[in-house]
Amino acid sequence: MENQKNEMISLIGQKRYEHILRVRDVAVKLAEQYGISVEKAEIAAYYHDCAKAQNFDEIYELCKKYGLKLSYDMQKAPKIIHAFLGAIMAREKFGVEDEDILNAIRYHTTGRENMSILEKIIFVSDYIEPNRKFDGIDEIRDLAFRDLDRALYKSLNNTIEHLLLSDEYIVGDTIKARNYIMEKYKWENSLKHL
Amino acid sequence: MENQKNEMISLIGQKRYEHILRVRDVAVKLAEQYGISVEKAEIAAYYHDCAKAQNFDEIYELCKKYGLKLSYDMQKAPKIIHAFLGAIMAREKFGVEDEDILNAIRYHTTGRENMSILEKIIFVSDYIEPNRKFDGIDEIRDLAFRDLDRALYKSLNNTIEHLLLSDEYIVGDTIKARNYIMEKYKWENSLKHL
Numbered sequence: 001m002e003n004q005k006n007e008m009i010s011l012i013g014q015k016r017y018e019h020i021l022r023v024r025d026v027a028v029k030l031a032e033q034y035g036i037s038v039e040k041a042e043i044a045a046y047y048h049d050c051a052k053a054q055n056f057d058e059i060y061e062l063c064k065k066y067g068l069k070l071s072y073d074m075q076k077a078p079k080i081i082h083a084f085l086g087a088i089m090a091r092e093k094f095g096v097e098d099e100d101i102l103n104a105i106r107y108h109t110t111g112r113e114n115m116s117i118l119e120k121i122i123f124v125s126d127y128i129e130p131n132r133k134f135d136g137i138d139e140i141r142d143l144a145f146r147d148l149d150r151a152l153y154k155s156l157n158n159t160i161e162h163l164l165l166s167d168e169y170i171v172g173d174t175i176k177a178r179n180y181i182m183e184k185y186k187w188e189n190s191l192k193h194l
Numbered sequence: 195m196e197n198q199k200n201e202m203i204s205l206i207g208q209k210r211y212e213h214i215l216r217v218r219d220v221a222v223k224l225a226e227q228y229g230i231s232v233e234k235a236e237i238a239a240y241y242h243d244c245a246k247a248q249n250f251d252e253i254y255e256l257c258k259k260y261g262l263k264l265s266y267d268m269q270k271a272p273k274i275i276h277a278f279l280g281a282i283m284a285r286e287k288f289g290v291e292d293e294d295i296l297n298a299i300r301y302h303t304t305g306r307e308n309m310s311i312l313e314k315i316i317f318v319s320d321y322i323e324p325n326r327k328f329d330g331i332d333e334i335r336d337l338a339f340r341d342l343d344r345a346l347y348k349s350l351n352n353t354i355e356h357l358l359l360s361d362e363y364i365v366g367d368t369i370k371a372r373n374y375i376m377e378k379y380k381w382e383n384s385l386k387h388l
Contacts, residue, residue: 076373076377157358157359160354160358161355161358164351164354164355164358164372165351167376167380169373169376169377170369170372170373172366172369172370175364175366175369176366178358178364179270179363179364182361182363183270183363186361
């Protein structure tokens with residue numbers, strides 16, 4: 001991957017590249033914590049923002065180049081495009097073939113129902129990497145290493161609350177992801193008390 | 195309508211009946227303010243909670259009786275059932291035929307995209323009737339008589355925030371209603387500045 005450093009930086013810029021490395025460091029630790037492949041977590045984190053070009057004109061150009069047709073949600077919430085585009089570019093430009101890694105890239109911004117452990121780890125790592133600052137982040141950082149589902153739930157809730165309060169479009173998949181993990185968590189916790 | 199008072203009270207109880215009358219008073223004022231039929235607003239408000247029986251067993255019995263099959267959302271968020279059931283009962287039990295009135299009853303809890311003025315008025319009246327108390331309600335009460343779309347938007351946002359913070363299931367229609375009215379409002383406001 002590191003031999004693609006210059007190519008990545010020319011796509012997304014130095015600052016975003018440094019963000020990617022911070023997400024990778026968190027993701028690796030979480031992969032160790034939850035017993036999944038560290039290598040997959042590294043790859044998914046490294047490419048998660050590979051389509052986050054520095055302005056929307058470039059992103060739209062890349063959509064054309066890689067044949068990504070914009071869904072209704074993508075038109076209404078263009079911030080999510082880079083994740084879906086990123087999964088295509090990770091495969092076609094950077095040779096990533098593992099479906100779980102591609103899904104972790106694809107759903108790292110919106111989330112979705114029934115996420116894999118790797119998908120959850122990339123979503124949460126992106127949310128808590130050391131440079132992120134907002135109310136309640138310390139609680140989620142702490143939770144991430146103790147209870148990944150709970151950390152994901154809190155991350156999704158915070159994301160939705162932020163969109164609500166800043167008059168931004170909310171994508172249906174994000175609500176579905178949040179409802180799903182909430183109910184899974186409640187269900188599993190109710191089983192513990194049987 | 196008033197001759198159905200006893201029947202309504204036996205269905206929903208005295209307290210809920212008084213809530214209905216308070217919603218009706220607000221809805222009538224809003225109908226005058228926005229130049230729609232006061233009579234329709236009265237009828238919609240009077241029957242909006244006609245299916246809100248005093249416990250879920252009774253509501254499920256009424257669903258069977260009136261042939262309402264529970265959707266996935268209704269199973270996950272049983273609080274919304276009474277609205278859909280209420281539209282059926284308003285028609286079959288109380289003889290309401292006007293589609294706009296029936297829709298105002300049907301969508302008074304979840305909201306939906308592209309609501310009519312009557313639908314908005316019933317949704318907002320239910321939200322701001324004098325006995326409702328929560329942070330920010332005075333702002334919405336004030337807004338309701340100046341800018342119905344803005345009042346609806348704030349009511350939907352508050353509803354979603356409440357569901358988020360209390361770990362309750364969020365129905366897709368509510369998010370769609372909120373996104374829709376937000377974008378309509380933004381669009382119309384951008385036209386004003388042309």
